[in-house]
Amino acid sequence: MTGTPEISGTTAPGFEPVREAFAGLWDGSDEIGAAFAIEMDGKPVIDLWGGWTSKKRESEWARDTIVPVFSTGKAITALVMGWLKDQGQFAFRDRVADHWPAFAQAGKGDVTIAQALSHQAGLPGLSEPMEAAGWFDRDFIEARIAAQAPLWPPGQGSGYSPIVYGFIADAIARRTDGRSIGDILKEEMAGPRGIDFFIGTPESEHKRTAEHRLPPKAPDLGEINDSTNLAFLKPWSSPGRRGATEWRKAEFPAANGHGNARSIATLMGLYANEGRLGEDQLLSPETIAELMAEQVRGPDRVLPFELSLGMGVMRNMTNGFYGPETASIGHYGMGGSCGFADPVRHLSGSYTPCQLSFHLAGDPRAVTLINAVYGCL
Template sequence: MADTGIASAEVHGNCAKGFEPVRAAFAANFMEPGETGASVSVVLNGQTVVDLWAGHADGKRTKPWQRDTLANVWSTTKGMGALVCGMLVERGAFSYDDKVSAYWPEFAAADKGNITIGQMLSHQAGLCGPAVPTTAEEMCNHALMAERLATQAPMWTPGSRSGYHALTVGILAGELVRRVSGRTIGTFFREEVAAPFGIDFFIGLPASEDARVAEMIPATKSNMPDPSTLNISQIAALGNPAPDARVPNERFWRGAELSSANGQGTASAIARVYGALASDGTIDGKRLVKPETIRAMTALQIEGHDEVLAMPARWGAGYILNVGGLYGPNDEAFGHSGWGGSFGMADPKTGLGISYVMNQMGPDLAGDARANAIIAAAYASL
């Protein structure tokens, strides 16, 4: 259905009465700052109230964005990896207070034996980036990176601070899941979340799904700081390997199981997961996780100045806890944002689950203007 207020894109999908502000904000994103293709979804108390898509899945604007178009969501993937870990906690496979080395003995090298799983998932391990020059292809080689990180010395005393593990947390979480469950993190997600709950999201995309994937388009400008101003932790986390907005268009990246950055999914899929986390942990009446598990996943692990992000941060066990209004007005909200503009969030106070997915990347790691507009509109609709 067309939106008479815009000429650059036709908005498709459904929007419940009262949530017109979300539709208007979504449409406005195609005017200024000039979206290419995107989807947005809002779930309220377990029911989808907004499911919209528009634009094109390619930079040349020849391939219309469809309801099932997938896009690389960068660090928004971390919320799905954290969910897998939470499900294993619920099943008694480990606790957040357990030491990583209890399940991964090699990880104890270089004085890392006392790092807990909760600390690892909340970016406190001091392994925010590889100690040796690393390519994107190597980062997608799970066995290689797990071995390297297991022997690597931490960049600070573990537990003394947080420093965003932009890519490496996906290796760490993935190896823990493999050691404990006998399955890769992508396989676990597919078998325990995606398939039984109808969640159109992949950590490790089969080549058979490539035709549905949007082309990721680099931002026209960058907000990355001058390299000469970066500390050692920032260089490791944000520059090794050097960031490349086009790498999601490569098969080696799509096929890897990097739960920190290479998830491919729709806004509807992400919002349905966060909608469950915002309410009673069920999707369509079927239990995903228990309410007490949600509270454990989002219990505060550490807060303060993040060594890598260089801003205040509050971390749960893999989730960003709301700070500075990133996820709306309520302190209870949590989620994860991705480089370039995507995000998924839950607000248990209101029962809201919200997600935005796009292929035209913006310059920010978090706080994208398009995302901010969607979140503000969702709250204005309540």
């Protein structure tokens, strides 16, 4: 089965051009399957999906298809950390070592939770060689993180941390609440509300998971330095050698969330609506404001562009990846997925493809759809 697919789903009156833009993703391109969703004031206005779930184009993308979204999940992990903060488990100004004493090794004793959640801890990856399968051993990885010296003085600029970021958040969560990031998400946020997003995806959900196709070329990482090497280019920079099933089941809070555009748009609505989710005030407005506030701004030591970072989110004011509103925030995942929120218009959304692109952030497919939405407002 090939060609332009039938587009399924709904668009509220006035948003018809977005449906046309979504269908246009398949025109003369290698798009396979994808979904796109927008909520305003916590209510769905766009919920679209189309295409196929793998490069074989044998199975159509369905309403309940989910897909790995890689670093898009960092914004969801940050929401879990915000929920824990509201439960009184910690303050963002606390030092990581206040709750994880071993982390104080090698000059990291004063690193705050806020700095760790905004990529300022100096830990873009792991320095010591290891097997890629080592990432599946949480105790082993935590010991490596705790012992490692930062690559630059913490708090002096950002250096994007693709995977270590999530292990630090998870270590704090388990040492304060007693549960992992994935379990808290399931039990307190997503599960009770039927939100289809997982960090640690049960094997029962794997049959409806779309399979990625790799990008046509590698991303442009800019000038390669020690931080870039550890983050992306070492043989052990990312989990491997355990197969797709074990990778999906594992909890990598910064890197392997599974969901669809609808579920991510709903969760990102917490940023757009001062912590409200439906009738629930799930996070306090103050905590949401803290998460979105600028923690650091400037050239990143890993990614080849300037960033304005909150905690777990990239702020829109330096790159315009999330439409024209400078107050918007969001996060992209490897290959093109994204979730974003506009707190001015109380708008949230997500794009989730299975064809990966080579863009590190600001995938043109997502940007096209987001701009189409704003063109309808």
